[in-house]
Amino acid sequence: MVVLFVDMDYFFAACEELRRPELKGKPFVVGTHPEKDKFRGVVQTCNYEARKYGVHSAMSINKALELCKDLVYVPDDYKYYDEMSAKVMKLIRGYSFPVEQDSVDEAAVDLGKISYENAKRTGEEIKRRINAETGLPCTIGISYGKYLAKMVCDASKPNGFGIVTEKEMHAFLDSKPVGKLPGVGEKTEAKLKSIGITTVGELAKVNPVALIDKFGSAGVDMQQLAKGVDDGKVVSTEETLxxxxxxxxxxxxxxxxxxxxxxxxxxxxxxxxxxxxxxxxxxxxxxxxxxxxxxxxxxxxxxxxxxxxxxxxxxxxxxxxxxxxxxxxxxxxxxxxxxxxxxxxxxxx
Ligand SMILES: [Mg+2]
Incomplete structure (x- = not known):
């Protein structure tokens, strides 16, 4: 099985840049206005220029303004983002492979039993078409399982394209921090650190008994993924928006x-x-x-x-x-x- 994972780059911000080209090159955030609602004045997303100032999503807009005086604030418009998302997903679904939409801007595609060469051709075409037909940048990762394809995608951002095959997986995984494994959150990362594990390679090699002690059977699954064993299936989602x-x-x-x-x-x-x-x-x-x-x-x-x-x-x-x-x-x-x-x-x- 070959899985292709698509993730739109800084999606909401890219949607805004598309219809307001004057924003290009300027640091800006998309969020709910703090004056309108102080409690929800949170950065939903920001472009790369804003990130350079240390601005990140989930930060309060006030804090973001402190970090970057020239920051442009853009009110969110989910109706518009949903429309853009629908365009992207429709294009992907047009290839008739099973598609699992994971969020408004992410999808896993089960390419079935095809060669990496053909997967590369299909993936490059999808990327080119998303860019040409919607005007939005995206990154594509290809591998032999859903979670690994997502990791490859994450590692290739932004506006990137990556393929990691079975043979290349260990070189790809081993030096990555464990927090890069899909599903490993901050808490798990801290627990792993407490038993001396910080990289995926270390996680792959540790005695599984230590993991079972700490995490139960989930520890075994986590180690399997660290070893490059991924049986995450692409579960086709309905076109529910x-x-x-x-x-x-x-x-x-x-x-x-x-x-x-x-x-x-x-x-x-x-x-x-x-x-x-x-x-x-x-x-x-x-x-x-x-x-x-x-x-x-x-x-x-x-x-x-x-x-x-x-x-x-x-x-x-x-x-x-x-x-x-x-x-x-x-x-x-x-x-x-x-x-x-x-x-x-x-x-x-
Ligand atoms: Mg994204």
Missing amino acids: SIGRQSTLYRETGDIEVIGKKLKELSDDVAKESARKEFMFKNVGVMVRYSDFTQVTKAANMTHYSSSSEDIYKMAISLAKDLINGKIVRKVGVRVSALLTTKGQKALF
């Missing part, structure tokens, strides 16, 4: 408590549907149709991926309050997007 529910109110009203109850029901339904489809989400949107049938929508990002109905509701009610603002409403809707599949996550350590 958002999950939403709408409902007409029993009677038209401007009463936020009544509307809130409906939003709560819809949030519960959306959370259930997301759980059923094995997705987490980061973006929550609401739709409000007024009594005159005009319709407005508003969406915002949470700081973390979530699967909780409570998180959806909290965001939905706050967005809805802005939209309703004394007006009479007949229908409301809730949707989540910026989805992340949780399929196959049991392999995480």
Whole structure:
């Protein structure tokens, strides 16, 4: 099996550069404006110029402004990013290989039993077409398993292309810090360090008993990956870009408590549907149709991926309050997007 992993480079920032070419070469962040909402004033993503100043995602926008005085702030626009993502995914799906969309800007493609030479040709074509047809840069990694292909992709960023075959895998893996293994988070990295393991090569060689002591059977899986054994399958995801529910109110009203109850029901339904489809989400949107049938929508990002109905509701009610603002409403809707599949996550350590 040969797996191709595509990851768009600094996706939200690249989308913004595309429609606002004047941003090119300037340090900028995409985020929610701190004045609009101090608590969500977080950098969602930033371009490479901003990174040079130490700015990174999940940092508060205020902190980012301290680090870089000339920083340009760009408000996020998830509807637009979803549209660009859909274009990219449609192009990839056009090749008729099984595709697992891992997030708004990442996908694993199962190329099946083909030679690395053919995989290279296909991969280069996909990369060239994504760039030509969407105007966005991406990086592609190719290897013989899903997790390894992702690692190759990560190591080839930005705007890169990498292939690592079975023969080359040890040279590729051995000197990498263990934190570069997909699924190894900071906690696991610290635990490994406490038993003297900092590189993937060390992890591959350690006596498995020490790993089982610390991590149980997950320790064995982790070591397998460190040895270059990857049986991560590409699990084809549906072309789900958002999950939403709408409902007409029993009677038209401007009463936020009544509307809130409906939003709560819809949030519960959306959370259930997301759980059923094995997705987490980061973006929550609401739709409000007024009594005159005009319709407005508003969406915002949470700081973390979530699967909780409570998180959806909290965001939905706050967005809805802005939209309703004394007006009479007949229908409301809730949707989540910026989805992340949780399929196959049991392999995480
Ligand atoms: Mg990306």
